[in-house]
Amino acid sequence: MEITAFEEFKLNRQLLSAVAEAGYEQPTPIQQKAIPLVMAGHDVLGIAQTGTGKTAAYVLPLLMKIKYAQGNTARALILAPTRELVMQIDAAITELGKYTDIRHVALYGGLGPKTQIETLQKGIDIIVATPGRFNDLYLKGEIPVKQLNTMVLDEADKMMDMGFMPQIRRILEVIPVKRQNLLFSATFPEKVERLSHEFLEFPTRIEVTPQASTADMVNQIVYEVPNLKTKINLLVHLLSDTERFLRVIIFVRSKETAENVFKYLERKIIEEGKIRIIHANKGQNTRINSMEAFREGAVRVLVATDVAARGIDVEEVSHVINFDVPIIYEDYVHRIGRTGRANRTGEAITFVTIAEEYHLKKIEKIIRMTVPRQPIPDEVIQTETPFDESQAMLREVDSQKKKEDPTFKGAFHEKKNPLAAAAKARAGSSAARTGSPAKRGTSGSPRKSAPSKAKTSNARRKR
Structure with missing residues (x-):
């Protein structure tokens, strides 16, 4: 039977009041x-994309289980891969637990541990942490773990991608064996499946959408672009439409690209103060302030790397623009999950070069759909690709083909070395030793080279 109201969960009055005030209408x-x-009390494996309400799906029963502040040591631990997501989960606990006295703390790196340690020492019920900071404070003797009876792993796929498995295993070695375990992930690749066998005991699997599916509320399109400059020109053209592109996140692959895109847009078209940037090298306070400004609507455009993708929880993002195609393919799902949230529609636009087409094909296989292509608008200037950029893309395409077919010899190598290609095409080792490049006729096809004197004399002797 479908549950249509939060009252049907038998939550206490404090939680139901907080749920109503948070604007949650139905589960x-x-x-x-x-x-x-x-x-x-079951172990649960939940596969659900971002924006589906999974944080409340475990926070509400966790708050109901803990009920009220008790003792000095934590009874529940929630692990998440990034500081932004830790802060987001902690904010959800604050919102949903506002009428309880339950104590909680967010533990993450990027700033000194002094304040976090002081909060722990005052007594705590729920810890939300990144694996690294949890281990640091545990080794300092600041986190007693004997009372932990619930552990949650959120964004497990990202945990694996970011190399947190050794740290998670260290945590599993020191916390009580008898506990309830909850694991949530937007995608369910093989590495997460292995973790689930190690972490969960007879779990109940919940999959609310097909694995790695993309949000139904998100319209996805692809623009095939020849080069970086055309990407910039197309981006400027799209963002110039201020009526459609109301609140936009631009995802890029590297910190350097993020800085370049940010500076160009700030200089060319975006009103001062209406664009911000977040990546791993930005200070913690800067990232927090940028996120808050974007969430409140004071900032129209946010340029971000994937390290921040999982911690952006803003309901009214009109567009996500993938300036670069992600090379960790599950990140595509998380990127576009920033729009189309809370039953609102959104649009995800991806720019793809010939070197990125390989990665897009892999993504389309994961999401089980072909993302429709659209022609670049006539107003956008498509510039000629610089020689160095063209060569770099051809090398990348070569590398991709070799990855798929180890016997592939390398089309780029042959283009770059016409002597080698011609020698390969001609029979006989003597032709390969002549060393003269094939000349092209007016038709553009190589002319046959004249037979060597050695070949001619040999033929005469045979006669």
Whole structure:
């Protein structure tokens, strides 16, 4: 039977009041399936894309289980891969637990641990942490773990991508074996499946959408672009439409590209103060302030790398623009999951060069759909690709083909070395030793080279 109201979960009055004030009208599919199971004490494996309400799906039953502040040591631990996501989960606990006295703390790197240690020493019920900071403070003797009876791994796929597995295993070695385990992930690749076998005990699997599916509320399109400069020109053209592109996140692959895109847009078209940038090298306070300004609507455009993708929870993002195609393919799902949230429609636009087409094909296989292509608008100037950029893309395409077919010899190498290509095409080792490049006729096809004197004399002797 479908659950249509939060009252049907048998939550206490404090939680129901907070849910109502938070504007939650009816449970999402992941909440309908997960909340009763978590409250019943089951281990749960939840596969749900971002923007489906999965944070509340485990926070609400966790708050119901803990009920009130008790003792000095934590009873629940929630691990997340990034500081932004840790802060987001901690904010959800603050919102949903506002009428309880439950104490919680967010532990993450990027700033000194002094304040976090002081909060722990005052007594705590729930810890939300990145694996690295949790281990640091545990080794300092600041986190007693004997009372932990619930552990949540959120964004497990990102945990694996970021190399957190050794740190997670260290945590599993020191916390009590007898506990309830919850694992949530937007995608379910093989490495997460292995983790689930190691981490969960007879779990109930919940999959509210097909694995690695993309948000139904997101319209996805692709523009095939020849080079970086054309990407910039297309980006400027799109952002000039201020009526459609109201609140935009631009995802790029590297910090350097993020800085270049940010500076260009700030200089050319975006009103001062209406664009911000977040990446790993930005200070913690800068990232927090940028996110808050974007969430409040004071900032129209946010340029971000994937390290920040999982911690952006803003309901009214009109567009996500993938300036670069992600090379960790599951990140595509997380990027576009920033729009189309809370039953609102959104649009995800991806720019792809010939060197990125390979990665896009892999993404389309994961999401089980072909993203429709659109022609570049006539108003956008498509510049000629510089020689160095063209060569770099051809090398990349060569590398991709070799990855798929180890016997592939390298088309780029042959283009770059016409002597080698011609020698390969001609029979006989003597032709390969002549060393003279094939000349091209007016038709553009190589002329046959004249037979060598050695060949002619040999033929005469045979006669």
